[in-house]
Amino acid sequence: MTIAREQIRELADFEDATPCAVSFYFQPSTPRNKAHKEDTILIKDLAREALRALESRTGEKEKRESTRSDIERILRLSGNLRSNGSHAKAIFACAAQNVWREYDLPPTLPGTQLFVDRRFHLKPIAHLLGAFPKLGVVLIDRQRARIFDLRLGELTERECLVQPLSRRGRSDGYAGYEGGRAQRRVDDEARQHYKTVAALLKESLEKGVFEKWILGCQDVHRSQFEPQLPPYVGQALLGHFNADLQHITRDEIRTRAQQIVEQWQSDRRRGIVDLVLSQARSHGRGVTGLRRVLRALEMGEVQTLLFGEAFQAHAVQCTNCGHIDAHIVNYCPVCGRPTQEVVDVGEAILPRVIRGDIETFYVKDDSEFDKVGNVAALLRFRAEGTQPVSAFEMSRAVEYPGRLRRFAS
Numbered sequence: 001m002t003i004a005r006e007q008i009r010e011l012a013d014f015e016d017a018t019p020c021a022v023s024f025y026f027q028p029s030t031p032r033n034k035a036h037k038e039d040t041i042l043i044k045d046l047a048r049e050a051l052r053a054l055e056s057r058t059g060e061k062e063k064r065e066s067t068r069s070d071i072e073r074i075l076r077l078s079g080n081l082r083s084n085g086s087h088a089k090a091i092f093a094c095a096a097q098n099v100w101r102e103y104d105l106p107p108t109l110p111g112t113q114l115f116v117d118r119r120f121h122l123k124p125i126a127h128l129l130g131a132f133p134k135l136g137v138v139l140i141d142r143q144r145a146r147i148f149d150l151r152l153g154e155l156t157e158r159e160c161l162v163q164p165l166s167r168r169g170r171s172d173g174y175a176g177y178e179g180g181r182a183q184r185r186v187d188d189e190a191r192q193h194y195k196t197v198a199a200l201l202k203e204s205l206e207k208g209v210f211e212k213w214i215l216g217c218q219d220v221h222r223s224q225f226e227p228q229l230p231p232y233v234g235q236a237l238l239g240h241f242n243a244d245l246q247h248i249t250r251d252e253i254r255t256r257a258q259q260i261v262e263q264w265q266s267d268r269r270r271g272i273v274d275l276v277l278s279q280a281r282s283h284g285r286g287v288t289g290l291r292r293v294l295r296a297l298e299m300g301e302v303q304t305l306l307f308g309e310a311f312q313a314h315a316v317q318c319t320n321c322g323h324i325d326a327h328i329v330n331y332c333p334v335c336g337r338p339t340q341e342v343v344d345v346g347e348a349i350l351p352r353v354i355r356g357d358i359e360t361f362y363v364k365d366d367s368e369f370d371k372v373g374n375v376a377a378l379l380r381f382r383a384e385g386t387q388p389v390s391a392f393e394m395s396r397a398v399e400y401p402g403r404l405r406r407f408a409s
Contacts, residue, residue, distance in 0.1 A: 243407025288372035
């Protein structure tokens with residue numbers, strides 16, 4: 001099954017006093033020979049290393065044994081993962097608390113990894129929040145419409161609508177009168193068909209079934225269909241591709257739609273990075289650097305969080321109140337209780353990010369973003385009263401990322 005936002009939030013809420021939460025990510029690789037053994041060998045090596053670390057741990061013997069059983073179960077599954085097709089896989093397990101979750105993911109993970117900690121390791125899937133909207137794909141012609149869900153690479157058909165053709169006579173009648181009337185009737189029926197599909201899309205968007213959608217059709221149908229769309233539905237359209245509804249395959253639909261989504265995500269990420277940096281320079285609704293971002297998170301100000309793809313930094317976390325501090329101090333400056341070191345602060349703050357439904361992007365190969373410490377945030381507001389980022393600014397950030405300095409001034 002594919003993972004939903006609610007399930008990611010459930011995983012973020014998990015915590016145990018001892019390291020017994022096992023997180024496993026499988027990213028299929030391109031095999032170098034017909035034996036396809038490279039992935040199996042890698043998983044065995046990761047399991048062996050995790051079991052060795054488990055033996056060196058002190059603590060409850062019962063929980064150590066339950067963690068061992070989870071790792072060994074993952075190892076037994078390793079031979080079947082290649083048959084999962086082109087999907088990646090995520091498994092979250094804690095036998096001590098009777099947890100075992102398996103999810104299919106798009107094959108875009110950084111690699112096959114295995115983690116054992118007090119919490120589940122969620123960094124590889126954090127970008128699924130916000131960056132991947134609930135997406136509909138609509139294929140249409142004058143008679144038919146097919147509506148699909150596209151969730152993390154999985155295409156599922158929701159509805160298929162068919163408008164029956166009116167019967168036409170054998171001739172066009174005197175002076176073509178009957179033929180003209182029949183054609184007008186067919187055109188009226190097609191227009192009603194387009195209105196029906198547009199109303200269905202409006203309802204789906206209002207109920208949250210879709211957040212964005214993609215259109216697939218021939219240009220002649222697009223020119224007749226789009227004028228029937230309510231403004232709200234038209235604004236949610238990510239893009240379109242040319243498609244003959246009779247002949248296009250599901251794989252072609254998925255591939256063409258994914259290309260549009262990936263381009264939209266790339267443009268959106270670029271626009272938000274530029275907006276955050278310009279807002280930070282003007283002391284507006286953008287902050288950069290780990291200390292400022294951590295403070296904004298605690299104040300509840302953050303709307304969108306940006307990490308460098310390879311970002312990793314040390315911090316400390318209070319064992320009592322959970323405060324995370326970029327300064328390595330022995331005692332919490334908030335409540336005075338002892339702190340413990342956090343090796344990867346980006347991973348440590350994810351439960352708070354996920355529970356707060358904060359949109360998250362990972363930024364790759366951006367020299368300007370590197371200069372500000374590879375971590376930044378766009379704010380909903382500043383606690384001292386700065387006005388929030390408008391919807392207009394956000395839309396322009398996506399459509400015209402090169403012109404953002406206008407909005408900072």
